[in-house]
Amino acid sequence: MKTFLIRVLLVFSVLGMTMPSQAQIASTILYTSQSYNQTNAGLSYEGSFLALELPTWTANSFTEGTVLVPGASSPTALTWSQNQTVAPDGTYDGGFVTGSFPSQDGVVSTNLAALNSAFPFGTYTFTARNNVTLAQQSATLTYNANYWPTTPAGGQTAVPALAAASFASLQGWNAKSAATLAFNSFTGNAVTSSNSSMGLLSIYNASTSELVYNAAPFAASAGSIVLPSNTLEANTHYVYYLAFLVTRNCGPGRSCDSANPVDSLLAWKTITDGEFATLMAPPPNTTTVNLQGGTLANPVPLQAQGRIGQVNGSIGGAGAEDFYLFYWAGGQFEANAQLYGADPHDSYQFELIDQHGKVLQTLVLDQSNNFTASLSYNLAQGPNYEVGLLASSSNIDPNYSITLETPVVSVPESDMATLIILGLIIVVTYKKRLLKSGLL
Secondary structure, three states: OHHHHHHHHHHOOHHHOOOOOOOOEOEEEEEEEEEEEEEOOEEEEEEEEEEEEEEEOOOOOOOEEEEEOOOOOOOEEOEEOOOOEOOOOOOEEEEEEEEEEOOOOOOOOOOHHHHHHHOOOEEEEEEEEOOOOOOEEEEEEEEOOOOOOEOOOOOOEOOOOEOHHHHHHHOOEOOOOOEEEEEOOOEOOOOOOOEEEEEEEEEEEOOOOOEEEEOOOEOOOOOEEEEOOOOOOOOOEEEEEEEEEEEEEEOOOOOOOOOOOOEEEEEEEEEEEEEEEEOOOOOOOOEEEEOOOEOOOOOEEOOOOOOEEEEEEEOOOOOOEEEEEEEEOOEEEEEEEEEEOOOOOOEEEEEEEOOOOOEEEEEEEOHHHOOEEEEEEEEOOEEEEEEEEEEEEOOOOOEEEEEEEEEEEOOOHHHHHHHHHHHHHHHHHHHHHHHHHOOO
8 A cells, every 4th residue: 555655645746847858768766755653552663665766758668777776786677667657747657666674564663774774875877778679768866865854843753643632533433524634744854946845645445445535735834634524434444644745856957956867856755554443324314422421320311302323432441331321112122332443452341231230231342353243132111221331451542332223212201210229229230240250
């Protein structure tokens, strides 16, 4: 996925290049990046990556190529491809070579120094050949400094990251609603008239790798973008990429490397990826309630106009309880619980309890079932059933939804007076069970 993003990001940078009248090499490109991953726990470093590329103006002008890296005794062969348009200006894939430290498998590493050692500062010489016509052309690229995006205060590399509140809100986002995603701004390090800076945000369907949203390049000073409503689908897993990019165009008519007859493009990108899942869709013609649950002894009654199809909340750390009281008209009861942004090492219990404190059904939610589970039970008519979650272990406070596949109605007010006594009965019974199981 990240290799593909290289091409996507560079499309925005080559638009300013002008086509020469004779040369078939369109430009020389050096692209380098640092990658991070964002979770509830914060940011972690994934690795560094560099690509060298040689686009051409026509599809079959050359058949092979090499690049001589500064300090190397012999050139490195380029991986050559043909007949694929890669940019709106009409350039084609030529050859490219990549280096990644570590490999692009998400292994945590801090080997940026190793990458810089393998691809040092200096002059990179590209040579393209056609083994049929014997035509040959060379071009150079001068790489003498890094221009990483930096924090507005200057100095350290600016690592893109969604604000903690924005990251948390995405975990279980209602796909029908718009979302304002806030993030840190950055500056283009040593920006001159031949440089440009931009930010990019892309969202992909994690299952199909389909691009579902791509924000237009935004200014380095931008602190947020608005994700339009109905952009995402319900109950779907997504991956986002937030990138800060600085590019430097050099060559004819520019302030850097102006003596070079071929354009050169250098790009420095810092990118952060993260994951989230959208809220399950409630049954049609029902109400969604945003309501924090209570304890077993004092459950929160489900109160709303009409039928209640879903309740949303967040659950705290180990031992936390979020339970809801509801009235049931009798018959088969079905509900699904889904946690969003839970720590992979944590686990939760999804439980259904009757009027007398008896646990009718218990399901475990953990990484093995993607923190989702569905329960089903034939219930007699009654006003004081409970459904909810118990955190067996937890380091964070994930969001959750309990989707009532068989919608319920509000607890009748005439039954509210009995709830305190019933709650005491339930909690005593439940604590006895916890003691036996060793959870208390």
